[in-house]
Amino acid sequence: MGKIVTGLFTSLDGIVDADDDWQFPYFDEELFAAITAGWRSASTLLLGRRSYEGYERLRVEHPDSPMLAFLDATPTYVVSSTLNNAPRDGVTIIDGNPQRIAQLRTEGEGNVLVQGSPTLVRWLLANDLLDELNVTVLPIVGEGPRLFDDMPTKRVPLRLTGSKALQSGALELQYTPTTR
16 A cells, blocks of 8 residues: 655745746756655656646646656546546546545555645645655745645644755655654
8 A cells, every 4th residue: 555645845934836947956866866766656646736737837848857757657636626627648637535535545556646736735734644745845945835824724743754965955854744
């Protein structure tokens, strides 16, 4: 049985949604290796609607992105109350039914990776569905929506289960909710 895990970037002050290129100065072989390790452990991709739409734009704006091969090869579920159908094979639109999302853990051989999707991450945490919160903290501050803005619950206690400082100055942090 897999776990529901995240793969997200955040600035030091918690920003998760900024202009397209805010994270690129920190991309190097070490960071890319960490990202692809997350891809290799995933048998399923779970996205919120806005992140899904962003990845679909990636197809047009950066058709040579290595992320596209992962997206094309991985069954994808998009949690949305506004999308009716997906424009390509391998993508399934689902609602926010907690039992359905929990069931995704048993449907593949690997993890269910939540790539980006901060609104969905907050909801998963609040509904005790997230098994592992993996965050890469980039050494930059700025403005924009923060990861835990509008958290639907007051507190979710977390336990640090892994950390690594990268040469770029980024930090890879891994947390497990203490309720798991």
